[in-house]
Amino acid sequence: MSIQKRTWTTKNGTVRIRYYANVWNPTTNKPIYGKQRKKRKEAVLDESQILKELASGKLSVTDHKTFGQCADLWLESAPNLYRNSTYTTYVSFYNRHIKNVFENAQIDHIQSIQIQELVNTMSKKYAPETVNKCINILSDIFQFAIQPLKALPESENPMIGIKRLKVPYKKKVTWTDEQIAQFLTDPEIKANHYYPMFCVSLILGMRPGEVCGFCDDDLVDECHELTFHRTIDKSGLVNDAKTSDSVRALYLPDILYDIVKQTQTRKLRLKSYHPDYQHDFLFTTVKGRPVNPNRYSMQFRTVLRKYNETASDPLPVIPLYNCRHSFATNNYERGESDKVLSDIMGNSPKTFLQTYAHIRRRQSDKAVIDYEKKIFQKL
Known part of the structure; x- marks a missing residue:
């Protein structure tokens, strides 16, 4: 049992610090992570709550899902949500650009800054249309995690504030x-x-x-x-x-x-x-x-x-x-x-x-x- 500390520097030079609980679950032989908090005392309260729920057998807090698990469930339902051509494109883009970045992260640990860092990195290499499609995929996965999975509170959706890139106007050549x-x-x-x-x-x-x-x-x-x-x-x-x-x-x-x-x-x-x-x-x-x-x-x-x-x-x-x-x-x-x-x-x-x-x-x-x-x- 411990309180973990995560530190990073934003693009404008601001140092950010977050705290989260880390409790070992002997039943699953896997760690249970609490949500990332601005204050250490909030993470301590999370740790206490996780321990209580482990002891009582409740899973409302301890049953955290990874991003990869949520994405897999979303992909399973996607053929019913999208046209075949859209679904095929989404699967390809998810596997190429998103999966390796977030697959193993807890869905409620991913922060907006991490999403923005991915957008900034991709924008240096790919066209705005490609980056925006990845933003659409991420938005759909996180929305799916909120409802119906209920693995993430709506207020903690990391896609809030993430802006799509401006697509330059390209004049079409047409026939008279x-x-x-x-x-x-x-x-x-x-x-x-x-x-x-x-x-x-x-x-x-x-x-x-x-x-x-x-x-x-x-x-x-x-x-x-x-x-x-x-x-x-x-x-x-x-x-x-x-x-x-x-x-x-x-x-x-x-x-x-x-x-x-x-x-x-x-x-x-x-x-x-x-x-x-x-x-x-x-x-x-x-x-x-x-x-x-x-x-x-x-x-x-x-x-x-x-x-x-x-x-x-x-x-x-x-x-x-x-x-x-x-x-x-x-x-x-x-x-x-x-x-x-x-x-x-x-x-x-x-x-x-x-x-x-x-x-x-x-x-x-x-x-x-x-x-x-x-x-x-x-x-």
Whole structure:
């Protein structure tokens, strides 16, 4: 039995001291640690309480859990809490960046300063997005330790006060209406197997996983509607739509409807006898299998590269997901409301404005010109 003392120096040079009880548990052959206290007499009281509970058999104070135990329990429940792609990323980040740092520490011994030290260290090596994802994981684990595990009081959550890093704004490269038309009307592009998917991505601004996830029954002929209710991820797993906003039905104008309808007709004809087409996905690979979003992205990159190799007016090189950004930017620039466009894209208006609608220079120039005219109209 003893009172342990922990001393460290903060980044600004302040010396911090904490005291905690250390009592041996003969039943488990492991030490029991009390909470870290600013005053030694508080740690002495903890030691007394631990001894009393050991003698009485109560475990409310002595049954401390390690961070690793809480994290393992959180990971066991995580598949029910997150989408598969998010869960896979969280497992990878936890094992790479967090596990070795906190695994053996008592969950109620970890201090905010230790979390901040990890954030500061990672920020020197990794991008803000990576650091922020680790902060999200830590926040979820500690919240899980508070409820439902009740291994940590809410008031002692070490994530309180931990700030996420500021992510620098990166302007997305998008295509104009003219560039989209240039791409979709090119004869070689139109002859490509994935052309119908390119049309849906560029004209409707859909997520790649949504385009790949359409099923045979999603096209409603009576009203020319295409229904969005599921996605497929890069692992080939089918998930429900990302959010409640993502479940929607959109009207297909005549040309786009005909393009999608021809694809559906061909798919259903092949499904009647071809073994590789025995699934409900509307869009398929050349061999008739469901299209993985990674494969779709790769096909878009390949087609764009080959197009630019021979084009007299090459197009800006963009990733597939920027087709979504292009749709948002072009239509918002034309004056469509953020509410209408966010409904089409399956986002909230806030996400639409913050993430997808990129103001081009010509749009900001027009705003200044129009404002100047209004100011000086009487001169």
